[in-house]
Amino acid sequence: MNLRKRLKGHSEMQAGALNDILFILLFFFLIVSTLANPNVIKLAQPKAKSDTKVNQTVVVNIKTAGEFIINGKALPAAELKAFMEPLVLKDTTQVATIAINADKTIPIEEVVNVMKVARDLGARSVLMVDKTGQQ
Numbered sequence: 652m653n654l655r656k657r658l659k660g661h662s663e664m665q666a667g668a669l670n671d672i673l674f675i676l677l678f679f680f681l682i683v684s685t686l687a688n689p690n691v692i693k694l695a696q697p698k699a700k701s702d703t704k705v706n707q708t709v710v711v712n713i714k715t716a717g718e719f720i721i722n723g724k725a726l727p728a729a730e731l732k733a734f735m736e737p738l739v740l741k742d743t744t745q746v747a748t749i750a751i752n753a754d755k756t757i758p759i760e761e762v763v764n765v766m767k768v769a770r771d772l773g774a775r776s777v778l779m780v781d782k783t784g785q786q
Contacts, residue, residue: 709738709774713753713761728761732768739772747774 711731712720719726726734739747749769753762762778769776 709735709747709749711735711749711751711765713751713757713765715754715757717761719765728764731765732771735768736772739769739774747772749774749776750779751776752779 710722714720717728719728719731721731721734722738724734735749739749741747749765751762751765766776
């Protein structure tokens with residue numbers, strides 16, 4: 652059997668056109684990927700005509716039962732309302748916010764006492780928690 656006579660030449664694949672097509676597809680996908688961003692939501696945001704004021708915030712940290720730290724100053728529970736009153740009633744045009752930051756071992760009664768003081772002063776109370784919610 653003489654196989655060499657049947658194979659007259661080596662078959663080659665012409666890849667020049669394939670390179671051009673891949674190059675064009677690469678540019679196409681690059682352009683499309685920059686234009687199509689699914690995380691963008693276009694909203695018409697309101698514009699303010701005047702400068703706005705930030706609500707007065709009082710931060711109350713509760714470390715142990717009966718130990719309160721208000722804006723960096725340690726106080727006993729008995730002086731809580733008297734110390735917070737001038738801070739909350741400083742600006743009567745807006746409602747102040749009292750942010751409560753308590754350790755998870757603190758009894759809930761301590762947090763409720765601070766919330767009652769906030770209600771008596773006419774302020775809102777917010778409980779600060781961890782973002783992850785893990786224990």
